[in-house]
Amino acid sequence: MPRSVAGPEIERLIQLLARVPGLGPRSARRAALHLIKKREQLMAPLAGAFGEVLGKVSTCRVCGNLDVRDPCSVCIDETRDETLLVVVADVSDLWALERAGALNAKYHVLGGTLSPLDGIGPDELNLKTLVARVHGGTVKEVLLALGATVDGQTTAHYVTELLRDCGVKVTRLAHGVPVGGELDYLDEGTLAAAIRARTSF
Structure with missing residues (x-):
């Protein structure tokens, strides 16, 4: 030793x-x-x-973000579109989307993804508050910004079923060729997803 x-x-x-x-x-x-x-x-x-x-720093009681205030600065921002709720697995995903600057929406942090092998089931995720927020009446679209992993997609399907009777549109991020990506360097799964999600030019 x-x-x-x-x-x-x-x-x-x-x-x-x-x-x-x-x-x-x-x-x-x-x-x-x-x-x-x-x-x-x-x-x-x-x-x-x-x-x-x-x-x-504490966890926001509304969305699950980390901030020096509770509710967090995102939740109290009145300029944000309250009809669009972006669901992410972790705070790091929320921060990444904010850095991209492509959305001006509200967020909901699940605190992980469903993973039976790791002992993470629905009760370990922030799902009850998600349903309560969607039932609040202002949300019209829920964007599932979850990873393209098996656990991420399993969680997306579970959340979709959970919100089926809420009367909201449920969407997800497109998967496929990244901006600036060359086809030769992409894996087969990414290419297949890009082909399935093809759009008119």
């Missing part, structure tokens, strides 16, 4: 960093070393930012 040359405090920092998605043990070790070397420029401001986030 390899010996540790770092003290227990540094090892704890590495172990905590390794829990962050996208960081394995080696990446966490490199990140920890970099932070320690740049204590004044990076670690101190980062520690302060963590403290602020811990004390101020």
Whole structure:
């Protein structure tokens, strides 16, 4: 078993960093070393930012977004189209759609996707509040912005069935060739989806 040359405090920092998605043990070790070397420029401001986030950020009781206010800034924005509700699996998806700037709608974060293998069923997702919001009367279209994975599509079908009697239009994001994508580099599933979703030119 390899010996540790770092003290227990540094090892704890590495172990905590390794829990962050996208960081394995080696990446966490490199990140920890970099932070320690740049204590004044990076670690101190980062520690302060963590403290602020811990004390101020909460989950929006309306849509499930993360913000310093509850309801969040998206939910209280009166310029947004309240007739369009965009359903996403996670907050990161909401932020990605906002960065794209293609929508000016309201959102609903499910908190994941249905995944029986991982023990995630309907009760683990934010579905009851979704149905309640749709029944509220202002929503006319629900856009399912869920991933093109098996779990994402299973969740989309489940939500569609759940909203079948709500009297709203249920749509989903188109799947297919990305902007700037070359056909030779795309997988067969993406190409097949693009062919099925073809439109008039």
